[in-house]
Amino acid sequence: AQKITQTQPGMFVQEKEAVTLDCTYDTSDQSYGLFWYKQPSSGEMIFLIYQGSYDEQNATEGRYSLNFQKARKSANLVISASQLGDSAMYFCAMREVLSGGSYIPTFGRGTSLIVHP
Amino acid sequence: GAGVSQSPSNKVTEKGKDVELRCDPISGHTALYWYRQSLGQGLEFLIYFQGNSAPDKSGLPSDRFSAERTGGSVSTLTIQRTQQEDSAVYLCASSLIGGIGKNIQYFGAGTRLSVL
Numbered sequence: 668a669q670k671i672t673q674t675q676p677g678m679f680v681q682e683k684e685a686v687t688l689d690c691t692y693d694t695s696d697q698s699y700g701l702f703w704y705k706q707p708s709s710g711e712m713i714f715l716i717y718q719g720s721y722d723e724q725n726a727t728e729g730r731y732s733l734n735f736q737k738a739r740k741s742a743n744l745v746i747s748a749s750q751l752g753d754s755a756m757y758f759c760a761m762r763e764v765l766s767g768g769s770y771i772p773t774f775g776r777g778t779s780l781i782v783h784p
Numbered sequence: 785g786a787g788v789s790q791s792p793s794n795k796v797t798e799k800g801k802d803v804e805l806r807c808d809p810i811s812g813h814t815a816l817y818w819y820r821q822s823l824g825q826g827l828e829f830l831i832y833f834q835g836n837s838a839p840d841k842s843g844l845p846s847d848r849f850s851a852e853r854t855g856g857s858v859s860t861l862t863i864q865r866t867q868q869e870d871s872a873v874y875l876c877a878s879s880l881i882g883g884i885g886k887n888i889q890y891f892g893a894g895t896r897l898s899v900l
Binding site for chain 1: 875
């Protein structure tokens with residue numbers, strides 16, 4: 668079973684509007700971390716936002732916010748006031764303690780976001 | 785440099801040849817990760833180094849793949865007898881420490897490997 672599921676292969680949004688990118692995860696651990704990364708066409712992965720499993724408030728970083736619903740195991744990324752430069756692939760990732768005791772993050776397949784002028 | 789540096793940025797090789805990919809992490813970062821990203825796919829974990837501990841090699845797809853990290857800094861990923869299915873972008877990341885918590889991974893721009 669996939670640890671991280673991103674069900675939207677592609678999303679389109681009008682410039683200046685908000686968009687939500689979905690992410691659900693699967694873990695039996697109580698302690699884990701959730702990340703979102705942006706990968707523009709240049710290829711480099713850029714860290715956007717982090718949510719710890721014990722954080723009670725939703726994380727926010729500028730125009731990015733994470734809608735964390737622990738009971739539903741979802742960690743959706745909300746981008747407000749979309750800009751043309753937001754067009755990129757977006758990856759959700761989770762870090763948990765694996766059976767061998769390591770902490771290797773698992774990444775979803777990504778969502779391609781295109782912002783229209 | 786300020787960020788994670790990977791070289792070469794592009795590598796074209798013939799099937800059966802060996803290749804070496806280099807990663808220079810951010811200075812002071814103890815954790816280093818290698819991932820593979822095939823076209824249109826997410827990131828596939830390959831190997832993880834944490835300080836002086838034995839590396840976690842659980843993601844290496846075959847014994848043709850190996851990696852080392854010298855002096856706790858620069859890492860080299862070696863692919864022997866390359867196959868066409870090895871064609872992908874190989875990404876390296878480093879973080880200040882490993883473990884749970886907000887240990888942000890900083891990624892390099894990747895090496896695009898093409899095996900003809």
